[in-house]
Amino acid sequence: MTETPPASLDVPAARELLADDRALLVDVRTPGEFGAVHVPGSYNVPLDRLRAHAAELSTADPIVLLCASGDRAEQARGLIAGTAERATAVAGGLQAWERAGAPVVRSAGTWSMERQVRFTAGLLVLCGVLGSLVAVPLRWVAGFVGAGLTFSGITNTCGMARVLSLLPHNRSRPDDTRALLTRLSTAD
Numbered sequence: 001m002t003e004t005p006p007a008s009l010d011v012p013a014a015r016e017l018l019a020d021d022r023a024l025l026v027d028v029r030t031p032g033e034f035g036a037v038h039v040p041g042s043y044n045v046p047l048d049r050l051r052a053h054a055a056e057l058s059t060a061d062p063i064v065l066l067c068a069s070g071d072r073a074e075q076a077r078g079l080i081a082g083t084a085e086r087a088t089a090v091a092g093g094l095q096a097w098e099r100a101g102a103p104v105v106r107s108a109g110t111w112s113m114e115r116q117v118r119f120t121a122g123l124l125v126l127c128g129v130l131g132s133l134v135a136v137p138l139r140w141v142a143g144f145v146g147a148g149l150t151f152s153g154i155t156n157t158c159g160m161a162r163v164l165s166l167l168p169h170n171r172s173r174p175d176d177t178r179a180l181l182t183r184l185s186t187a188d
Contacts (some may be wrong), residue, residue, distance in 0.1 A: 005062055005088040007077065011100040014064050014090045024060040026050075028067050028076040029094075029113065032170035036112045037104050039066065039097060047072050047079075048165070054083045062086035068114065069093040071156060116164050121145050 005017060017023050018041075025042040027034050034044040045053055047067070057063060063084050065073040073089035080087055090097060098104055111119070128141030152158045164170060 005086060008070065008074065008089045008091040009064070010091050011096050011102055014088070014097075015102060017062060017088070018064055020062075022060075023062050023064060024057075025064045025066060026057070026060075026076070027094075028065055028072050030165045030170045032111065032116070032165075032167075033068065033113045035107055035169075036115075037094065037098075037106045039094070040103055040105050042066065046165075047076055050076050051079050054080045057087075058083040060084065062088065065089045066097070067093045068112070069095055113161050113164065113170070116170075117158060117160050120160060120164065121149060 009017065018025055025039060027038055027042045027044050028047040028050060029044070030046050031044055034042075038044070045057075050057075057080055063080070063086065065076045065087060066089070067073040067076070070089060070091050070093040073093060077087050077089050092099075094104070124145045125142045128138050128143075128145070131138035131141065148159060152160070
């Protein structure tokens with residue numbers, strides 16, 4: 001198969017493409033998100049580390065990119081477009097994958113980034129409101145979080161997720177990328 005896949009594929013088409021032994025499924029979510037739930041056989045190369053490994057990924061043919069909703073996978077496709085010509089993103093991401101009844105592996109010990117953001121935002125708002133009973137200016141904590149969430153919704157970005165991704169449990173471990181690179185070097 002040498003034809004270039006479309007920029008994004010729905011889940012059935014992505015699964016059909018992944019049936020080819022040469023196809024590589026790369027999950028670009030954070031290690032914490034990947035640890036919480038991932039597609040069996042996928043490799044975790046977080047979006048922020050993808051550019052550093054674009055050359056290695058150029059040997060994979062084709063590459064199917066996956067994230068939570070499809071947005072980061074599209075960004076990843078843009079990042080590696082110059083080196084990996086046969087890259088495509090799963091439309092709707094892991095959410096669509098699960099809705100389609102496709103297999104996933106779940107872990108009870110790790111929270112998805114979305115859940116971490118909801119928890120942190122809720123905790124900050126609660127602390128701001130309760131703290132304002134003692135010190136009135138703390139009410140602005142709740143307002144700041146609300147403004148941040150509004151900005152996130154408008155721009156489709158999330159500053160809180162970026163900050164949370166710096167936590168140790170959300171950082172890449174060298175073994176994650178090493179497994180992918182080993183697969184790529186033995187595939188030739």
